[in-house]
Amino acid sequence: MTAVLPSRPQRPTGGRLVDQFEYGLDAPICLTWELTYACNLACVHCLSSSGRRDPRELSTAEAEAVIDELQRMQVFYVNVGGGEPTVRPDFWHLLDYAIGHDVGVKFSTNGVKLDKTRAAQLAATDYVDVQISLDGATAEVNDRVRGTGSFATATRALENLAEAGMKDFKVSVVVTRENAGQLDEFKALTDRYGAQLRITRLRPSGRGADVWDELHPTQAQQRELYSWLLANGEQVLTGDSFFHLSAFGEALPGLNLCGAGRVVCLIDPVGDVYACPFAIHENFLAGNVRDEGGFQRVWQQSELFADLRSPQTGGACTKCAHFDACRGGCMAAKFFTGLPLDGPDPECVQGYGETALAARDAATVKPKSHLDHSHTGPVRGQPTLLGIPAIPSKICDESPLAGLDLR
């Protein structure tokens, strides 16, 4: 037999699951599907720079076809987000369609559409999970980031869900410098509604890149967060997103690896498939579900994903004593801060990230996404973090979506 050198490392037989995952799976475990770029809010750290609907967004029929394909591939559930997914008029239809095709749905919302009727409907539906986004345990902290009135909207939705007897709904928090001290308060708030707390990491993706410097937790906060997770980890979900903190010592429970293109991916509102929801950039674009062969072909055959499906063998991190626990951290966080992908995470708990950030030369251009669906004009209840004065909401202005093009 003529020996053909494999161009890519071969998957080993047996061994740890995490090592197997580095070589990818036949279908994703954790697929995020953003249904629309439209959103009633304008959160300062939006990972997808959402605001305005994109005219090329998938039609209802196209979205159904994606669900059919996910069913065939045995993707048992999807994380649906946006934008604000519930402002799509066919959202509730697609929810039922997915559940009817063995694709469970976990969706994230700011709560704008979760009135009592919808809450009751959700409580009566199996295989649906709801996550309400909240980035402060108090209106003051939350609304600076998510916009005036957004705390009230979210807590009203939580009340409605609790009242409807919904089980296992979640409060989803992105940990920032401003709310890192509120973890116990978040826990108390969540318990009050009989919900579960989920906290995840802030990444410099989308508009998050503009505020990352001032909002990402300090080193001291990261250490406190780590201790808090060790103490409370059992009752709190994290999406395994803090695995870089494992380099403090004891590994955090969960999957400690970057799953981008390996076990995770994103289908964006126009059907583009990216390696990760935090990596909306041409460099991580693997294809489109509208292409021949659909999503399955993109997932299983794209060059980009094949490249991502191998263990990291070089770079500074592989020499670090904590590499096995931390794996060099988050690819997206490195990429959007202009750091090399095989070097330390910008929030490396050993401090190498800060050194690397400081060492970027003045000529370093931080990569920017080619997409921006941010609102172009002022938005009702605009966040105040950036020092922009809030647009006062008019009392008679009933619809929070007033003035938005949500066709």
Place this chain on the structure above:
Amino acid sequence: MTAPAGPDVTAVFDPALPWQKARSVALRPEPFGALVYHFGNRKLSFLKSRTLVAVVEALADHPSAEATLVACGVPETQRPAYVKALADLARSQMIEERTSVPPTTRTLAAGPCTEAV
């Protein structure tokens, strides 16, 4: 989080009894084994070898879990590890005790496990 590890694993799982893949569970083949999904409790788990996948699929065709291991050609030295893996799956309700034993003819007809690749 998965269910707390109870000390009485064996109380839940008796390899001498007939078992089957739980009815609300689906297996998705993967290069290293399979992904296991329970539609009821929405738990996700993994089978880390193809032989284990074959064992789980074949449980329903044999009079006991032990017999399944034999039929699937699991070497004797490895059987304790497989019993432990099955006990874990029983605890997380991925496999369930089978109440209706297959008819004798069917039990006899069940040949060696064909799924192990």
